Amino acid sequence: xxxxxxxxxxxxxxxxxxxxxxxxxxxxxxxxxxxxxxxxxxxxxxxxxxxxxxxxxxxxxxxxxxxxxxxxxxxxxxxxxxxxxxxxxxxxxxxxxxxxxxxxxxxxxxxxxxxxxxxxxxxxxxxxxxxxxxxxxxxxxxxxxxxxxxxxxxxxxxxxxxxxxxxxxxxxxxxxxxxxxxxxxxxxxxxxxxxxxxxxxxxxxxxxxxxxxxxxxxxxxxxxxxxxxxxxxxxxxxxxxxxxxxxxxxxxxxxxxxxxxxxxxxxxxxxxxxxxxxxxxxxxxxxxxxxxxxxxxxxxxxxxxxxxxxxxxxxxxxxxxxxxxxxxxxxxxxxxxxxxxxxxxxxxxxxxxxxxxxxxxxxxxxxxxxxxxxxxxxxxxxxxxxxxxxxxxxxxxxxxxxxxxxxxxxxxxxxxxxxxxxxxxxxxxxxxxxxxxxxxxxxxxxxxxxxxxxxxxxxxxxxxxxxxxxxxxxxxxxxxxxxxxxxxxxxxxxxxxxxxxxxxxxxxxxxxxxxxxxxxxxxxxxxxxxxxxxxxxxxxxxx
Amino acid sequence: xxxxxxxxxxxxxxxxxxxxxxxxxxxxxxxxxxxxxxxxxxxxxxxxxxxxxxxxxxxxxxxxxxxxxxxxxxxxxxxxxxxxxxxxxxxxxxxxxxxxxxxxxxxxxxxxxxxxxxxxxxxxxxxxxxxxxxxxxxxxxxxxxxxxxxxxxxxxxxxxxxxxxxxxxxxxxxxxxxxxxxxxxxxxxxxxxxxxx
Numbered sequence: 001x002x003x004x005x006x007x008x009x010x011x012x013x014x015x016x017x018x019x020x021x022x023x024x025x026x027x028x029x030x031x032x033x034x035x036x037x038x039x040x041x042x043x044x045x046x047x048x049x050x051x052x053x054x055x056x057x058x059x060x061x062x063x064x065x066x067x068x069x070x071x072x073x074x075x076x077x078x079x080x081x082x083x084x085x086x087x088x089x090x091x092x093x094x095x096x097x098x099x100x101x102x103x104x105x106x107x108x109x110x111x112x113x114x115x116x117x118x119x120x121x122x123x124x125x126x127x128x129x130x131x132x133x134x135x136x137x138x139x140x141x142x143x144x145x146x147x148x149x150x151x152x153x154x155x156x157x158x159x160x161x162x163x164x165x166x167x168x169x170x171x172x173x174x175x176x177x178x179x180x181x182x183x184x185x186x187x188x189x190x191x192x193x194x195x196x197x198x199x200x201x202x203x204x205x206x207x208x209x210x211x212x213x214x215x216x217x218x219x220x221x222x223x224x225x226x227x228x229x230x231x232x233x234x235x236x237x238x239x240x241x242x243x244x245x246x247x248x249x250x251x252x253x254x255x256x257x258x259x260x261x262x263x264x265x266x267x268x269x270x271x272x273x274x275x276x277x278x279x280x281x282x283x284x285x286x287x288x289x290x291x292x293x294x295x296x297x298x299x300x301x302x303x304x305x306x307x308x309x310x311x312x313x314x315x316x317x318x319x320x321x322x323x324x325x326x327x328x329x330x331x332x333x334x335x336x337x338x339x340x341x342x343x344x345x346x347x348x349x350x351x352x353x354x355x356x357x358x359x360x361x362x363x364x365x366x367x368x369x370x371x372x373x374x375x376x377x378x379x380x381x382x383x384x385x386x387x388x389x390x391x392x393x394x395x396x397x398x399x400x401x402x403x404x405x406x407x408x409x410x411x412x413x414x415x416x417x418x419x420x421x422x423x424x425x426x427x428x429x430x431x432x433x434x435x436x437x438x439x440x441x442x443x444x445x446x447x448x449x450x451x452x453x454x455x456x457x458x459x460x461x462x463x464x465x466x467x468x469x470x471x472x473x474x475x476x477x478x479x480x481x482x483x484x485x486x487x488x489x490x491x492x493x494x495x496x497x498x499x500x501x502x503x504x505x506x507x508x509x510x511x512x513x514x515x516x517x518x519x520x521x522x523x524x525x526x527x528x529x530x531x532x533x534x535x536x537x538x539x540x541x542x543x
Numbered sequence: 544x545x546x547x548x549x550x551x552x553x554x555x556x557x558x559x560x561x562x563x564x565x566x567x568x569x570x571x572x573x574x575x576x577x578x579x580x581x582x583x584x585x586x587x588x589x590x591x592x593x594x595x596x597x598x599x600x601x602x603x604x605x606x607x608x609x610x611x612x613x614x615x616x617x618x619x620x621x622x623x624x625x626x627x628x629x630x631x632x633x634x635x636x637x638x639x640x641x642x643x644x645x646x647x648x649x650x651x652x653x654x655x656x657x658x659x660x661x662x663x664x665x666x667x668x669x670x671x672x673x674x675x676x677x678x679x680x681x682x683x684x685x686x687x688x689x690x691x692x693x694x695x696x697x698x699x700x701x702x703x704x705x706x707x708x709x710x711x712x713x714x715x716x717x718x719x720x721x722x723x724x725x726x727x728x729x730x731x732x733x734x735x736x737x738x739x740x
């Protein structure tokens with residue numbers, strides 16, 4: 001008992017001492033509250049204690065101190081939506097590429113650019129040199145009230161506004177001065193405000209990025225675990241000069257550079273697993289490190305995607321769009337869980353939750369089917385992007401991917417993929433009118449591309465390497481997921497997988513030999529048995 | 544009751560039965576790893592297989608020491624003496640209840656066919672299994688050993704070939720055990736050490 005009390009007392013003293021050391025104010029004597037997460041409390045700046053009549057006015061106030069920020073943003077993909085792949089020479093970026101979700105930005109700017117890191121990109125004439133149109137708040141908001149609704153070309157709503165016009169729905173204006181006074185570091189919420197909702201809704205596009213990652217549990221993402229390691233996106237996507245590391249145009253499929261260390265010059269991608277964990281992270285089982293010479297970490301450590309309760313789109317068939325009900329109105333159909341699986345304006349969807357990825361060799365080389373590329377196999381499947389990789393090129397690992405399959409419009413005469421004008425409250429917007437040729441004529445004109453007037457549909461595939469939603473190690477894939485017949489790596493060639501692979505010849509000969517031994521033994525034994533019944537003399541003693 | 548001879552010493556019997564159990568278990572888990580059936584599940588099968596393999600290594604260290612220090616290794620020196628006679632016995636004489644042309648003794652306990660068979664297992668099947676098995680066990684260290692370019696397939700297939708040969712030996716061995724003076728006299732000998740001849 002006494003000892004127990006002594007321990008308790010000791011613990012109490014320790015606790016008191018710790019709290020004394022941790023709170024700085026009593027020592028200083030002045031109990032002024034102090035922020036330790038930043039050296040600048042923006043709510044104290046006079047420049048931000050005012051009314052703002054537009055979002056760009058806020059940016060001007062930011063730039064008064066942060067003089068280089070806009071220029072830094074101007075250099076990034078987040079601003080330009082343009083990217084020249086140095087390996088393939090392909091001109092990529094959201095500005096021009098097509099996908100098999102909402103298809104294309106051209107002629108749909110006001111809707112799509114709600115996720116542009118700027119204000120006012122409503123048509124092709126947007127001024128990319130404008131500094132005040134850089135949107136600081138979308139990444140640095142900490143209040144969660146900052147929103148950029150689609151249709152406003154990336155502008156937030158400052159005064160109560162009817163959106164879309166004529167709908168009777170009022171979007172409340174936000175207190176942008178409050179947002180500006182409370183700016184801070186980027187967070188899962190700020191990055192997620194666009195990246196969780198890519199493809200037009202929560203979880204639609206990536207499958208491994210959706211709103212469940214805003215405050216995930218450990219099982220969903222061991223790094224972002226809100227009550228654990230609590231990583232933000234930027235913990236891995238280390239940003240310098242406002243340029244966020246990591247890319248889907250030039251991903252790092254195999255990182256040979258190892259960990260990033262202070263003092264070492266690191267030009268490699270800081271967002272890879274290896275940049276922290278190195279290339280031989282399994283301490284107990286060296287065998288698993290050997291696996292890592294063939295497998296991306298993600299292959300075992302992300303057993304499934306869309307695990308957070310948000311479904312991702314797996315298929316999107318534009319060719320079924322356009323149905324109307326008896327009254328001529330657009331139709332929406334939902335599945336038993338209330339998720340949309342058909343919309344007149346978009347076509348039919350297949351959704352997936354807890355999806356097992358597909359697997360392929362990937363070396364980081366991504367090629368797109370561009371707006372100018374000819375579609376030669378219209379009866380086959382057009383790959384919106386193709387992932388390069390071979391088992392023997394020394395650059396490839398086996399990666400998990402979400403393969404997004406769909407059907408979308410193409411021009412059977414010009415043999416190119418088509419860019420329809422979808423969003424827009426006008427005469428040609430497909431989502432309003434459900435007329436393909438008018439919508440496509442507008443879209444293609446805006447993109448500066450030819451259109452024959454004919455519309456066909458072609459099957460497409462798009463490949464999304466899976467890299468988020470890393471599970472805790474105890475939830476990583478077990479051996480038997482791949483080491484068996486028809487396992488996860490059933491279609492992946494170029495490796496010998498015990499349990500999946502065998503030499504047919506050796507097996508046939510081997511079992512043949514065993515059978516021969518067995519039959520021979522049985523035959524021999526049978527003959528002994530038969531001959532024993534009819535003794536033919538000899539030494540019976542040994543018989 | 545015939546003559547009795549003490550053929551198998553205590554350690555030898557211990558070695559034989561432990562090795563038999565380990566090899567049986569290695570075959571059982573090994574063919575699961577190979578994909579022939581599901582029993583323990585792949586992960587457990589690998590763990591068991593590795594454990595049994597290491598146990599066999601340990602056992603062999605003792606067995607090797609015993610064979611070398613006692614001179615028992617001489618029982619595996621091949622000979623052609625009487626080999627044709629013994630072959631003829633198993634292919635015809637045995638069906639006519641003829642006596643076995645070879646009489647085992649403590650100094651010469653294996654008949655010439657046994658000597659040849661055990662030596663073949665020792666010199667051909669075992670090394671194939673051991674070399675490929677070691678490589679398999681240390682797959683994680685291939686890079687460090689400078690074997691980064693060695694594909695797994697030949698190692699795995701070599702190990703499988705060894706396993707089939709061992710299994711074929713095992714099946715024949717099981718049967719030939721019954722061909723002593725009585726059906727059970729040889730197995731009794733390996734249990735008690737004493738063989739009736």
